[in-house]
Amino acid sequence: MKNQPELTLRIPEDLLRKLLYVSKAEGRSPNNHILMLLRNNVQYFERAKGRMDPAALRAIDLSEFEPRED
Numbered sequence: 001m002k003n004q005p006e007l008t009l010r011i012p013e014d015l016l017r018k019l020l021y022v023s024k025a026e027g028r029s030p031n032n033h034i035l036m037l038l039r040n041n042v043q044y045f046e047r048a049k050g051r052m053d054p055a056a057l058r059a060i061d062l063s064e065f066e067p068r069e070d
């Protein structure tokens with residue numbers, strides 16, 4: 001698997017427990033479940049507000065999210 005950017009997420013304990021419950025019930029890892037939710041949210045945003053400009057997206061600095069080298 002290629003190295004992908006990493007994002008640390010702070011989440012309340014009760015919400016984390018619910019995320020783990022739902023992701024297990026739907027046969028997904030918590031990471032894959034969050035990715036599905038994010039994709040759905042982006043699709044909703046683009047339906048409501050229009051597609052995002054690819055040039056503007058490429059201009060966003062991702063350097064603080066580079067994968068860690070362990």
